[in-house]
Amino acid sequence: MHFVIERGIVSHTIRMEDRTFDPNGDITLIMRSHLEDDQTSERTTTTESVIESTPMHVRMLVSSKHLVLASSVFGAMLQGRFNEGQTLRSAGYLELPLPDDDPVAFSILLDVIHGHTRKVPHKYQLQEVVEVFSDGWVQALSREVPASLTADLIHWLCIFWVFGQSDKFKLMTRIMERESGGTIWTEDLPIPPAVLDAIENKRQGVIASAISMLTDLITNYQNSTPRCPRSGDNAFKCDAMVLGALIKSSISIGLWPPPAPPFTGISFCALSGQIHQMKVPTLCDTIGQTEGWYGSRGDYPYYDRGELPAHIGIKESIEASFRSLEDQLCGLDISTFKA
Template structure:
C-alpha cells in the first residue's frame, strides 16, 4: 500500500481508494505478444482530511454529515475508507492538492482539452467549481487557442468545460458553432474519446437543437418570401421599355430563383428535423443560387445588372438571420 499511498494530510481521517491501470513492459514481437491480456488495475490510496473536503464539496459534506454509511463509519470509528473506482486518480489527485493546498509531488500530465474535460467532469461530480475557480480560469486561458472554430470532436468537450467552469464567452462561442453547424444527431453528450458522459444539462442541448431547426427553417423562409414577392407584387424591373418587358423580366427572375433553388435541393424545403443539414451549409447554398433577369440576359446597359437587387436583399436577410443565431447566454441557464 505504501507505494501507492498519496498523503494530502498526514493526520487525515479519510482514505479514498481509486484504481489505476497498470502499464506492463512492452513485450517482444512474437506471436504470443498479440494474445489478449485483461487489463490490470492497481489500487491507489489517498489520505485526506474530511474537514477540508466538507468545506470544499457539498457532495462530500452530505456524504459525511448525514446518514450515509461513510458518515456513520467516520463518526463511529474516527476514520473511513471510501472506494472511488470510477474516478481518474491523476485528476482526482490534482483536485485533492487544490483542496488541501499541498504542492504536487509529481507534475500532472500536460494540460490539453481532454485532460481539462476530465477535470471538469470530476469538478461537476463533486461540485468543486468555486474552490477551483482561480485554477480553472488559468487552465482555460492557457488553452483558448484550442477552441474549435468549426463543429468537430472537441466541441462537446469545450461545451462541457465552459459550462462546468462557468465561462460565458467560451460557452457562447461553442453554442454558436453548435447551433449553426450541428446536423442534430451529432449533439451527443457521450464522449467516445473519454468513454464517459459529459455533464451538459439536457436543457442546453434542447435549446441548441431548437435554435438549429429555427435557423434552418428561417433560411428556407427567406427563399419563400422572395418567391411570394416576385409572384404577387409589382415587377422589380423598372425598365421604361414597356410593361410587357417588365413582367417578362420579373418572370425570368422568378424562374431563375425557382430553378436554382430546386436544383440545389432548397425548394420546396425539406421537412424538419433537417437531417444531414446545418444552417451554415444552407446559407452557403442559398448564396449559390444563380439569379438572372431579362434585362441582364439581354445585356441592357442602362438597367440594373443581375437580379434587380433581389440577390443582394436575400444576402442581407441571411446576414441579419445569422446575427440572430449567435449562441446562447450562460446566465440564462444558471
C-alpha cells in the same frame, strides 16, 4: 522529484490498465498500482481482514506540452536543467517513474489536462474544488479552444458551463447555433438539456425564416403581376427567367419544395454559403442594360430617377436577409440557465 496526491486512507487499490492520454505523446509516466491477491481474501483475524497486494506498474503515455502548460513543477523539470528535461530534449522521449503517486487520482488530473472531460467523473460534484485553477487551465490551453464545430467543442462547452465562464460559453453556443446540423451528442456530459434545446430552437428558427423568405420571393414571382418594368413579352420572359432561377437554385440546395422542421442535416452556416453561390440571372442582364447584381447598377436607365426595378438586386437582397438572420445566432447567455 516526486508528485504525491493524497487520497486519504485506502485499504488497497485495484490494478489499473495502461492509459494513452495522447497517442502522439512523448512521455510515459510509470506508476505503481496493486493487484489484489484473491488467495488472501479468506485470511482474516479477529479484528480485521488481512489484504495482501502485489505491486504492478501502470504506464501512461502523455504530452509534455500539456504537462508543462498545466504544471509549473513539470515545467521546471522538463524545460530546465534537470536530467529529465535533458533526456527529453535529446531523445525526444522520456520514461518518467512516479512511484509515490496514485495512478487512479493522477489519471483524473491527466484527463483534465489533456481535455478528456467526458472521462472525468462528475459523480461527486468536485468542480468547486478545482474552480480556482480553471482560469489558468483555460488560459494555458486557449489555443486549443475550437473556432468551428469540431468533435471536441462539446467538451469545451461542458468545461465553460461547469466553471461558469460566460464569454467562452457564449462563443461555443454561437458556433453550435450556426454550424450544427441538428444532432448534438453530449456523451453524457453534465450539460443541462435546456441549453441544448435553446441552441436547437434558435437554429431551427433562423432556418425557418430563411426558407420563408425564399418561399415568399418565389410566390411573388409566380403572381400574374409583372415585376420587370419592361413592356409586353419581355417583362414576362424576364420574370420567368428569375422565377426559374430561384426555383432551380432552391432545389439544388434542398430548399424546394420547402423542407419541414426540424431541418435535420441543415446548418445555417452551410446554407448561407450555398445562398452566396446562387445565380439569379435576368433578361435585363442578357440584353446588357445592367451589369448584373455583382456589377454597377448605374447603367440601368431607370437608376438615376430612383426607379430601380424590383427584380434588380435580388441576390443582394437575399444575402442581406441572411446576414440579418445570422446576427440572431449570437450565442447564449449562461446567466439564463444558472438561476
